[in-house]
Amino acid sequence: MRPQSLIPLFAQTTSLPGIGPRLGKLFEKLAGPLLVDLLWRLPFAVIDRRHAPEIAQAQAGEIATLTVTVDEHHVPRSPRQPYRVTCSDHTGRITLTFFNGREDYLKKLLPVGEQRIVSGKVELYQGEVQMTHPDHVVPLEQRDQVLRVEPVYGLTTGLTQKAVQKAIASALERAPELPEWQDPAFLARNRWAGWRSSLIQAHAPGEETDLAPDHPARARLAFDELLASQLAVALVRHHNRTIAGHVTQGDGRLRAKALEALPFALTGSQRTALGEIASDMAKPERMVRLLQGDVGSGKTLVAFLAMLIGVEAGAQAALMAPTELLARQHHATIAPLAEAAGVRLALLTGRDGQKQKRKTLQGLADGSIPLVIGTHALVQEDVEFADLGLAVVDEQHRFGVHQRMALSSKGHAVDLLVMTATPIPRTLMLAAYGDLDVSKLTEKPAGRQPIDTRALPLERIGEVADGVGRQIASGARVYWVCPLIEESEEIDLANVEERFELLKVRFPGKVGLLHGRLKSAEREATMSAFAEGRLSLLVATTVVEVGVDVPAATVMVIEHAERFGLAQLHQLRGRVGRGSVRSTCLLLYAQPLGETARARLAIMRETEDGFRIAEEDLRLRGAGELLGTRQSGLPDMRLADLAAHAELLQAARDDARLVIDRDPDLESPRGAALRALLYLFRRDDAVRTLRAG
Incomplete structure (x- = not known):
């Protein structure tokens, strides 16, 4: 259950004044459906409206806030012509220009003979001072609300700055004070304010430098997000580690036959990776390891040899690929080696005929098929294994967490090997997987040309x-x-x-x-x-x-x-x-x-070094764009910039480890506050892990 204190933040944006269903859809497109989504949209620029000269001193090209008297409305004869309003002060005249302006609206906004505050960009047109579509036109008593540094937000078609600023201001008023989840000594050392104060400050930049990622308010919020992410990963890992695994040790006989059938020797990094996997499988805890290899570095072969360790130990192994095309390719690569090792191998996809499918399902359930390669058809309910010991998930960023877990849940404490050909920079690895054990394949097989x-x-x-x-x-x-x-x-x-x-x-x-x-x-x-x-x-x-x-x-x-x-x-x-x-x-x-x-x-x-390319990509583009977070299964960071906040990420990882060592069930007062933090950043899966114990 989400804590009561967070309920105001998880209200729909349509609960804010002035946002009906039509605007609600636009806000959802911009940020998401909830108030908390809106609050994570920090400004990316500022406009300084404090410059308030008289008309004669206003320079073309600058933003100025002027106090003017409305003199005359010039209604255009044709809708293609602009609507002009002449205004003045004791030093000169200015024309306010509106395209497609409605007469009734503009006469109400700018009544002749009255004073108004107008703010916008000053221009010179045919020797005359003018302002096209002023950003603000308000009565004198609202002057102070305009004379300020204004935050500028990213927009989507149909939304204006004014609408977004107003919505965010309303959302900030509803943001509650929350119990402090950060370590007090760490907060003091960084001179960070509390969560709510930092949020308000981040939305009220006083100058350009307040937008920097290392500004105290932004750094504090980024650290909150990183800590939630690292704590979630650490909790799930701790939970996985406490499930007793089974010791899986092979005698090497099947691997020897498969290697003999290969026309080439394994590369050094393939041998190292295989050794790391074998040593993990031999431990009583469950293995969760990532096999990271550049394009064409021979991951499938390493995975197959790991699967044979399972078979040598009397268990079954399954490899799940994201597409049928990929599953069939893996099958084509592995089939001759499985045959050489004398091990039965099956392929299971959504397109198998009923007769073929029944035969495969029967073989997996009675254990006569020890190895299977398939698509997500493997996680369907009717698929049962006699004794699944190892699950391999390929191109794991194409699968949701649930599909990976679904395959692991087809047996008891199944060892998990996830593979990716997308080299992930170390910073992103940490953000996505905490300190997941990683094996890297850094060499290309012999004979490959540059x-x-x-x-x-x-x-x-x-x-x-x-x-x-x-x-x-x-x-x-x-x-x-x-x-x-x-x-x-x-x-x-x-x-x-x-x-x-x-x-x-x-x-x-x-x-x-x-x-x-x-x-x-x-x-x-x-x-x-x-x-x-x-x-x-x-x-x-x-x-x-x-x-x-x-x-x-x-x-x-x-x-x-x-x-x-x-x-x-x-x-x-x-x-x-x-x-x-x-x-x-x-x-x-x-x-x-x-x-x-x-x-x-x-x-x-x-x-051609994928790992160097990945690091450069992170440096050039920032993490948000890298790999496209939606496609990659990497956490979608809203406040943290993984390139700029790498040190904070390391600190968040260390803090999360410390918390889990001291209070794995989050039962202390700080633990309770950290639960709220997990909910705030929608890491509900991790909290469920706690409850599942």
Whole structure:
């Protein structure tokens, strides 16, 4: 149950004065449906309205707050002309200009002969002083409310600054005083105020410097968010660790057979990772480990060998992939090795026929199938295991926490190995997973060639198409990825379909189309045709970003590369260079290039090291944009900036560990306040863990 003290913060924004259902929808789009969402929207700029000159002293281009007398209204003859209101003081005249102004409204707002306070940007037009659409027009008695430093908030179409400022001011009035959850010595050392005071201060910046991430009010709120995040992770981990696991030790016989069937030796980092996993599985506590490996570093093989440890110990192991395409690829990679080891392997997806599915389910339930690879079909209710010992989750950021937990719950204290090909910077690792045990694969398998990466302006697209033609003629396979346009699937689709139509005319019978709106059967058929060489050129959206493995593909063309993040460019480039033939990646960009985009393309040309690329991405873009938090399963930070608050993140992690060591059930007075903190940042899952004990 959420504490009573938090109830006002979890009211709908429509409970604020002046916000009805229509505005409520806009506020929900801007921040979220609740008051607490609105309060987390901190201002990103300030406007200083304290400058109050007389008209003659007002300079063009500056923001000024003027006291004027309304002289005359000039009503336009045509609606296309602006509505003008002439005003003056004892030093001169100014014209207030309104486009599409309503006469009745403006005459009421600016009655002739009365004084008004107007504030906005001063302009010179044909030698006359004017102000277009003043930001504020108020009676004299409200002068002090305008003469201030005003916070500026991000907006969404249909909302004005005034509406957002008013809503946030009302929400702040309702924010309650809450018991202090921070360590008093830590607060004193940082000279931070209490939670409510910091929140009010963060929404009332007095100057530009008050917007900095290290400003005491902002740093305090960021630390609250980071502590909630770290405490939630620590609680769930503590809970997992207290569940007695089972000791899983294999004798190595199956692994030896599988390794013998491999045409190459494991890399050093594969051997290290496997050793770390084996040692975790042999402990009585449950394993929760992340296997982080760059594109093409051989994670699937490490996961398969870990699964064999489970089978050697008499248990079962399951690998869950986010798409059917990926599940089938893993199955194709693993099947010959499983056969060499003499272990039965099954594939379970949503598209299996009833007869096949029944057979697989029966084999998993009676234990005659020790290894299974599948999609989220594995977590459906009718799937039962005789004794699931290890669950492997691939591209784990594509799954919700619940799906990961659902697979783990198919057995008792199942060891969990999560894999990702998205290299995550250390700061983000800490934010998302606390101090989760991590194994890193840093080497590429032997025989892999470096990828020749070049950046070219879009004007040279004709030359690129000619080059692609030569590659196709020599038997190569090519990816052509079309641009990503934020929030607009329609435009994405139009882009990719238009490019497909043009290239199809140029290379008849050789071009396939791949995007997220196609039915999975169509996608599978196109991918198979490309993998088998019946198609030579695949025009696609970013659906090819993860887990598509066609070793014969040697060219990757990325249109409008400047619109992609570094991590995504790196993932896309990783689709080529998977065989022993030299590969090329062409980054086509639109001119002129912004500074960040230029830096991004330069890093892509310099290095193929995914871990370095991830660190640079964090530095260039900040964590909010990195990987797209919604897609990545990383916590969506509203107040903390992981690049700027890295030290606070470390402190939050240390504090969370200390709390769990001293008061794992959060029963002390500070523990009770920390429970409120968890609810405040919607970490209800962690509180449920406490209750589940």
